[in-house]
Structure formats: structure tokens, C-alpha cells
Amino acid sequence: MAKLSKNRKNLAELVDREQVYSISEAVELLKKSSYVKFDETVEVSYHLNVDTRHADQQIRGAMVLPHGTGRSQKVLVIANGAKEEEAKAAGADYVGNAEYLEKIQGGWFDFDVIVATPDMMGELGKLGRVLGPKGLMPNPKTGTVTMDVAKAVEEIKKGKIEYRVDKESNLNTIIGKLSFEDDKLVENFKALNDVVIKSRPAAVKGTFVKNLVLTSTMGPGIKVSID
Template sequence: MANKGRKYLEAAKLVDAEKTYAINDAIALIKKASYAKFDESVELSMRLNVDPRHADQQIRGAIVLPNGSGRTQKVCVIAQGAQEQEAKDAGADFVGGKELIDDMKKGWLDFDVIVATPNMMGELGKIGKILGPKGLMPNPKTGTVTMDVKKAVEDIKKGKVEYRVDKDGNINVLMGKVSFDDAKLVENFNTLYDVVAKARPAAVKGQYFLNITVSSTMGPGVKVAI
């Protein structure tokens, strides 16, 4: 805490670090503790009782939040033929084939998400060392490898978020903005909670959710009652 600023320390005093709060109260507390001059993101962190070294416990997916994420994402679509026009009509920011992949090889990465048709994955795979570490490689589990590029682009623009368990069993995902109505943030939280709960691996014994925390970009974390 020594390197935290005065405003953060004042905000942290509003939160009882030993207490878990009902989600409605947690959201209200996040807003009360928000002090930044910009519209902070609201993030959800879940620590799960899983071992991601096992394939069946690598929880990953994507979902369109009912009230959006509040973040505008630039979408790059790698496709050919009819899918190119579909992607453009759906509002993709960049659309193309091998010429865009060549640009990526040279360091162009001015987008947030890549959607690709299955027949283009062979070419994209050649630059996996560039895309992989940045989390940009398309994946069927998140709906970014598909022939239905129109739906994929529309979903991302509506507020689709990806969730993925890290090597320590944590999932960190965007669930909205501080400016959202409390009820909308609660609904987004419940949607994410439900989808992760349904993904519980059969191999997990005992408690699945170890702890859940919500926070704003700059503010302190608030523990949520499970």
C-alpha cells in the first residue's frame, strides 16, 4: 500500500477488506470509492479451484454481456470472398486476407480482436508467435474462428467479452463501466457468474469459487459473497 496515492487510500477506507458484500452492495461501494476523472472500467476477478494444467479444467469462452461492456473494440476480419463483404456490412474496422497478415508480420496491430474464417487459420498460424503473446490469436471457443463473420463482428460490437482462466486459476474480465446503472452492472455480473458456474469441470471437488472480487480501474477491490 506504500506506493498508493492519497485518493486510493481514502477510497480503500470505505471498504472492509475482511468482509464479503452482496453484489448490489459491492457495486454501490465501487461507485462510492471511484475517484478517477475518467469513466473507469469495472472488472470482475474470480479465483477458482481448478488446475489449468489439465485440458478439461482450462475454462475459456466468450459471452455478449446483456448491457454491453462499455468498451469500443476495433475488429479485424481475415476472410476472403463473400465473407469479406459480410464483415464490412457488419461494421468491421479492417477486412482483408493475406495482405493484412503481411501487415501484421511488419508490426501492424492497430485492433483489439481478430475474427477469421477457418480456411484462413493456416496463414494466421504462421504468425502465431506475434499474435499469441498478445492474446490476439482467434479461437473457436471464443467464436472468433467462424464462417459466420457477420454474427461474430456484431457480437463483439454489442459488448462481447472473453474470459479465460490463467495458470493460477484466476479469471479477470471486464463487466462494464462505473457510469452504468447499478442494475445493469449487477445483471452483467450475474451473466458472467452463471456462465463460469456452468463451466465447472466434473473433476473439481469441493468449493469451486474460492473468492470473487469486483473493482474499478483505479479503486480498491470489493469481495463479493459467493
């Protein structure tokens, strides 16, 4: 407990909670402040000036980070016939249809992402109450409802991330691992930030990004400038 308190004290001395840092400075500080032995996940949290009660302000999408996420994701593809073979060839971890829908209904969730062909969404939709709360329901906006299942699987395996603004107007996603070289984390951040800024709804007036914080699994929250 004494060691934990000492670590927190060191963090307080290292990071000024009120100061806004450049992304390069923030990455450097995040690495200096790490005191755990595992490879922490690096995340960014935006607080945006949007009202999600309006459909045109519900920001959601997906992208492949330049240097990936540093973590492997298990992909389940729900498809039929030739599309099953395409998915297997692309490296999907699980491929099938009815048998996997039954397994999910029974409480099986040994996967991170579901990719489905449009013709299977009718059946998948029946599992909405199970998949929806876990954020696992495929969606055309994130490229997980598609006939090009091979491309979808390959992108996810390369480091595709999904982002979505929640009801409190926050958007949280990962940009890599703390073990990444500084410049790779910076490049991943800049790629994501460009996409977020370009997603600004036309109806939004004034400042779009109200707050932006970089953090890691056990690290401090560091305010970041979007410039």
C-alpha cells in the same frame, strides 16, 4: 501526493478488505470510492479451484453481456471473397487477408479482436508467435474462428467478452463501465457469473470459486459473494 494519500485513506475507511459484500453493495461501494475524472472500467477477478494442467479444467469461452461493455472494439476480419463483403456489411473495421497478415508481421496492431474463417487459419497460424502472447489469436471456443463472420462481428460490437482461466487459476474479465447504472452492472455480473459457475469441471471437488473480487481501473478490490 497529499491528495492521493487522502484518497487512499478514504478508501480504507469506506471498504473493509476482509468483508464479503453482495454484488449490489460492491457496485455501490465501487462508485462511492471513485476519485478520478475518467470513466473507469469495472472488472471481476475469480480465483478458481481448477488445475489447468488438465485439459478438461482449462475454462475458456465468450459471451455477450446484457448491457455491453461500454467500450467499442476494433474488429479485423481475415477472410476471402463473399465473406469479406459479409464482414464489411456487419461493421468490421478492417477486412482482408494477405495484406493484413503482412501488416501484422510488420508490427501493426490497430485492432482489438481478430475474426477469421477456418480456411485462413493456416496462414494466421504462422503469426502465432506474434499474436499468441497478446491474446489475439482467433479460437473456435470464443467464436472468432467461424464461417458466420457477420454474426461474430455483430456480437463483438454489441459487447462480447472473452474469458479464460490462467495458469494460476485466475479468471479476469470486464463487465462494463463505472458510469453504467447500478442495476446494469449487477445484471452484467450475474450473467457472467452464471456462465462461470456452469463451466465448473466435473473433476473439481469442494468449493469451485475460492475468491471473487470486484474492482475498477483505479478502485479498491472488493470481495463479492457468489450467492
